[in-house]
Amino acid sequence: MDHLIKYFPNLSNTQVAQFQQLGVLYPSWNEKINVISRKDIDNLYVNHILHSLAIAKFLMPVDGSTFLDMGTGGGFPGIPLAILFPKCKFHLIDRIGKKIKVASSIAEEIGLTNVTFQHGDIAECRSQYDFVISRAVMRLDDLLPLIKKNISSVQKNAFPNGLICLKGGDLQDEMKKVKSPILIEDLNQYFTEDFFETKKIVYVQL
Numbered sequence: 001m002d003h004l005i006k007y008f009p010n011l012s013n014t015q016v017a018q019f020q021q022l023g024v025l026y027p028s029w030n031e032k033i034n035v036i037s038r039k040d041i042d043n044l045y046v047n048h049i050l051h052s053l054a055i056a057k058f059l060m061p062v063d064g065s066t067f068l069d070m071g072t073g074g075g076f077p078g079i080p081l082a083i084l085f086p087k088c089k090f091h092l093i094d095r096i097g098k099k100i101k102v103a104s105s106i107a108e109e110i111g112l113t114n115v116t117f118q119h120g121d122i123a124e125c126r127s128q129y130d131f132v133i134s135r136a137v138m139r140l141d142d143l144l145p146l147i148k149k150n151i152s153s154v155q156k157n158a159f160p161n162g163l164i165c166l167k168g169g170d171l172q173d174e175m176k177k178v179k180s181p182i183l184i185e186d187l188n189q190y191f192t193e194d195f196f197e198t199k200k201i202v203y204v205q206l
Contacts, residue, residue, distance in 0.1 A: 003045050007191065008053065008084070018083045018110045022049060025109055026074070029102045035074030046193050052077030055133060055164055056084050057190040058201050061157055063087035066129040068150050070122055071095075071137035075103030077166060078133070082107070082115045093118040093125055128152040135166040141177040144204065151206045162206040168199050181205040 069078030072092035104117040132147045183203045187196040
């Protein structure tokens with residue numbers, strides 16, 4: 001929790017309480033339904049919550065902005081971002097029902113009212129959003145054709161609508177087929193923990 005306060009010192013009391021609850025609820029749920037690697041659950045705040053919040057260092061969305069979290073798993077990056085931006089709306093989708101169950105249960109337990117959930121494939125989601133967000137779901141060149149239909153043409157943010165991904169490693173190969181404008185930033189410019197040394201945020205304008 002100290003890591004969050006360090007980088008986001010202006011959290012409200014409600015937000016602090018919600019983030020603290022995540023530290024109890026995720027380990028508890030993880031014992032029943034494995035949504036985070038058992039050996040990684042001790043690193044929940046840095047490797048999952050803070051990693052998700054890297055998007056907030058890249059983009060400060062205006063109130064009313066909408067996000068589709070594609071392949072959310074247990075709720076990352078959608079749930080941490082929904083806590084941070086209570087006046088934005090988040091729709092979380094995943095093909096694995098038990099993971100959506102965990103994410104929706106946790107959101108309900110901490111009192112999140114700005115998130116909705118869908119158990120299904122991205123092809124089944126026809127609604128449009130300002131941004132699609134994802135965390136290490138699939139290659140960029142595979143992901144982009146699937147989510148272009150979900151990007152709204154109505155612009156309201158400083159960055160044009162598009163895709164924001166959290167990824168790691170060498171991205172050169174999967175970027176070759178991307179024709180849209182793309183921006184990549186290293187997360188170690190935002191966070192000093194060793195985990196972020198090889199992590200990147202990738203924005204594609206659509």
